[in-house]
Amino acid sequence: MNSPQVLITGNGDQRQTLVVVFLRGAADGLALVAPIEDDNYYRARPRIGIAKKDAVKLDGFFGFHPQLAPLAPVFSAGELAIVHGAGSEDQSRSHFEAQDLMEHGGVAAGGWLGRFLRARPAPASGALACVALGKALPECLLGAPTVTVMQTLDDFALGAKRPGLRPEIERLYALEHGQLGSAARDTFDALQRIDQMRAIPYKPANEASYGNDEFSEGLKQIARLIKADVGLESASIDVDGWDSHFTQQTLLTPLVDKLGTGLAAFHKDLGSRMATTSVVVMTEFGRRVRENSAFGTDHGRGSVMFLMGGGVKGGRVHGKWAGLSDDLLEGPGDLPVINNYRNVLAPILMRHGAGADQLPRIFPDFSLQPLAL
Amino acid sequence: MGAGTLAAVSCERAKGARGGLLRFIGKPTAATLEGSLQAPAASEIDEVSHLLARLTFGAAPGDYARVSAIGAQNFIEEQLAPAAISDYQCDRVIRHEFSSLENPVSRLFPRKGDNKDPLQQLFPALRDHGAGVSDLYEYKEKVLLNELTGATVMRAVLSKRQLFEVMVNFWSDHFNIDPSKGECKWLKAADDRDVIRSHALGNFRDLVRASAVSPAMLWYLDGRVNRSKGADEKPNENYARELMELHTLGVHGGYSQADVMEVARCLTGWTVRDKKQFFKGRVEFHHDLHDDGAKQVLGQEIAAGGGARDLDRLLDIVALHPSTAHYIAWKLCRRFIADEPPAAAVEVTAKAFGDSKGDIRTTLRALFTSEEFRGPAFRAQKFKRPLHFVVSALRASNAETNVSPQLVEYLLRLGHAPFRYPTPDGYPEESTHWQSTLLWRWNFAAALADNQIKGTTIEFEALRTKLGGDEALMATFLGRTATEAEQSAYRESGSGLALLVASPAFQRC
Structure with a gap:
């Protein structure tokens, strides 16, 4: 008998899921992953730099923000890769323009994830192939074949208030032969799986402990969908509020905590399923190297990206690192973007089935040099 | 604050204010259900x-x-004949609720004060502080997309000119523009009004011409950067290819890569002013950026020195070409008859298209009177x-x-x-x-x-x-x-x- 995955998506045992986490508001890469062995860092950030003693040491040069400690074991296990100096070519330092450019994947129609889902040889077609956690469709998913914007699994209920409706719909479609009938059967199958999930209170595996916030809640729903084999091929989720112009430490501590706790719990919860799951964490740009008078940082250029799971070459900080001396900084004193985000996403998309000939359509007008991730 | 929130909030508020207006002017969409409401009595679709x-x-x-x-x-x-149908109720709702869409091209771009909503005028404390120009652009983009989407759905629901709206939908796909690319976010509203809606039941060649010089299309398919400044600058072929592949001849319409390159040459020099320039959104022909040599398209000569007139010469060749007649007829039959349209219906439709020199009404009349459309075989199959x-x-x-x-x-x-x-x-x-x-x-x-x-x-x-x-x-x-x-x-x-x-x-x- 065919597995439900085959029935729903037709993609057989390629049960891969790509999860995109977008940190909105421009997250400070130099606070998330601090160059703690670079004296220039502490000269530029005398009051708000991540102190060497507090940082979680990664590779002898970089250190995690203390609140990212839950991710340290994932990094050491080689399942988390970091790319520093990552970002886009956008020079506007405007949240809107930079997010647009990054999510569209250039001056292009639709979003890069939407184009990816559409461009593959067997486009994602299941009812639950793609979900966006939250209230609105993110721009990166524009143009996707089907997207479900959801906050909880309850959004998948059909006729909860009208118990008589669903069986009658099912009965009528059972009389249908051909395409429409089989599409209906696949849909009822997925619904049944969701029902079973909903019926049992969710207990994360491996004693994973999620936080009590929207981000953790969203990741938990994604983990449940992955484990239920409903054909989830990609999911997106945002963490808002990274625009740290003043009192950065106070602002970032709870946010970074949310990020670290959520990602670590997700990793633990999925266990062996992490091998076929990739998580990408990205933000529109980084922040000025030098702190401002309000204990904050202003809009800059390069930031970090995280890649977790899915056979990623983890335990390393990838890409070139320029250094923080004044002559190496860009414009008003920003970490330059050395690693274009497309070159970080490309190897992940290839692992998720994008062919070399499809990449130029996903990222038009850009000469790709994918990083070895 | 997080990016995007400001614009979203302002839009939501503005929308709310308009929703209030809608309630104020009455219940416009539900009909009063007068006259005969007799329902179908046959057991099959008649x-x-x-x-x-x-x-x-x-x-x-x-x-x-x-x-x-x-x-x-x-x-x-x-x-x-939609012009003869009185559609007062729908027109009124569109005017009241979607007024941004009436702006001339230059006003589709935001100007200072565009984000002032009535609530903020009354209660200055509600005013968003720190909104820069980029916020305003974002705001206007959302307003336009909301209104464009809303007006399209509203007209489909409410208009008595139903076939006209169906054809607007058809041509919107045929000449698709995704507003999320570049400045299409402001300019698509003009394309919808001045290209699609102006010609939906008019003449096909006029429709293609309007589309070719539509500011949004010049952005969407890169026509605005298609230029020739001497031998080493290659034309941008994007629009040229889609003009033939999607808009006119169809992918099997018998053109070659050489034709694509020649068509691109014909169109060099047409561009649109961007948001950083004066007269933003204005379409212009720059003779100095036009390749004014002789061209050959589908075996036909376009003489050197044609300048801007190359566009019309080109459209004479492609817009009413037999391949175009067949391709448009096939697409129309696919829409109105079946996913795999019967060849005989495509043939009579294509003939009407050719005989009438691309008159869309005549073409549709032939389709609707074809045996395949009228007969029972394809009913309730789509x-x-x-x-x-x-x-x-x-x-x-x-x-x-x-x-x-x-x-x-x-x-x-x-x-x-x-x-x-x-x-x-x-x-x-x-x-x-x-x-x-x-x-x-x-x-x-x-x-x-x-x-x-x-x-x-x-x-x-x-x-x-x-x-x-x-x-x-x-x-x-x-x-x-x-x-x-x-x-x-x-x-x-x-x-x-x-x-x-x-x-x-x-x-x-």
Whole structure:
């Protein structure tokens, strides 16, 4: 008998899921992953730099923000890769323009994830192939074949208030032969799986402990969908509020905590399923190297990206690192973007089935040099 | 604050203020249900139900009776002459609710003060501080997309010029522009008005010409950067290729790569001023950026020194080419007859297109009078695309709607919200593409029946009473009398209206 995955998506045992986490508001890469062995860092950030003693040491040069400690074991296990100096070519330092450019994947129609889902040889077609956690469709998913914007699994209920409706719909479609009938059967199958999930209170595996916030809640729903084999091929989720112009430490501590706790719990919860799951964490740009008078940082250029799971070459900080001396900084004193985000996403998309000939359509007008991730 | 929040909040507020206005000017969308509401009485889709299924976004109560009374041919002629149809109610709603769309091109770009909403004027404390120019651009982009989407859905629901709206939908796919690319976000509104709506039932060559020099199209397919400044600058072929592949000849229309390059040369020098320039959005021809040498397109010579007139010479060659006639006829037959249209119907339609030099009305008249369209073989065989499905449900149930973001949300989930398709080929027509949308169709049916969609309400009991009971109600939705299985499901479901909208038959047209 065919597995439900085959029935729903037709993609057989390629049960891969790509999860995109977008940190909105421009997250400070130099606070998330601090160059703690670079004296220039502490000269530029005398009051708000991540102190060497507090940082979680990664590779002898970089250190995690203390609140990212839950991710340290994932990094050491080689399942988390970091790319520093990552970002886009956008020079506007405007949240809107930079997010647009990054999510569209250039001056292009639709979003890069939407184009990816559409461009593959067997486009994602299941009812639950793609979900966006939250209230609105993110721009990166524009143009996707089907997207479900959801906050909880309850959004998948059909006729909860009208118990008589669903069986009658099912009965009528059972009389249908051909395409429409089989599409209906696949849909009822997925619904049944969701029902079973909903019926049992969710207990994360491996004693994973999620936080009590929207981000953790969203990741938990994604983990449940992955484990239920409903054909989830990609999911997106945002963490808002990274625009740290003043009192950065106070602002970032709870946010970074949310990020670290959520990602670590997700990793633990999925266990062996992490091998076929990739998580990408990205933000529109980084922040000025030098702190401002309000204990904050202003809009800059390069930031970090995280890649977790899915056979990623983890335990390393990838890409070139320029250094923080004044002559190496860009414009008003920003970490330059050395690693274009497309070159970080490309190897992940290839692992998720994008062919070399499809990449130029996903990222038009850009000469790709994918990083070895 | 997080990026995006400001614009979203302002939009939401502005939208709310307009929603209030809508309530103030009365209930515009639900009809009063006067005159004969007689429902179909045959057990199969008859000619009248078929016409309503294909020429409109779905039959509303009373439509079947009215078309039966005036006759099929008169209905077709009526719909082919939209200017003669009084559409006062729809026009009024569009004017009141979607006023940004009337702005001239230059005013589609934001200006200082665009984000002032009435609430903020009254209560300065509500004013958003620190809104820069980029915020304003973002704000206007959202306003325009909301209004463009809202007006499109509203017209589909409300307009009496139904065939006109169906053709607007057809050409919007044929000349697809995704507003999310570059400055299309402001300029698509003008394309919708000045290109698609101006020529939807006019002449095809005029339509292609308007599209070729549409500011949004010049952005979308990179025509604005197609120029020649000496031998080492290669023209940008993007628009040239799509002009032939998608807009005119069709991919098998008999052109070569050499033709693509020659067409691109013909169009060098046409550009549009961007938002950083004076007269933003203005389309111009720059002779110094035009390759003024001789060209050869599809074996025909375009003499050197033609300048801007190259465009018209080029359109003389491609817009009314026999391949174009065949391709447009095939696409129209696919839309109106079947996913795999019968060759004979394509042939008579193509002939009408050629004989009338691209007159869209004449072409459609030939299609609608073809044996294949009129006969029973292809009735109720097409799968409604999601927009058609949603709008037909609203029309059949005589819904009162303000096309709120919650309604548009269903279209997004169904993957068919207007103006959201990224590539130039437009939303797919074939049913295979849309099979995975069933869950959200059923959810929409349940939400509509239970009045759970904000801004959209139906009065089920009143509707049932007016129509004269359950059987007539079922027949109004299905275009024929209900089968026994449908009747039983209708009774047992606990929500007859939801069941009808979710039923297999209602997915078809």
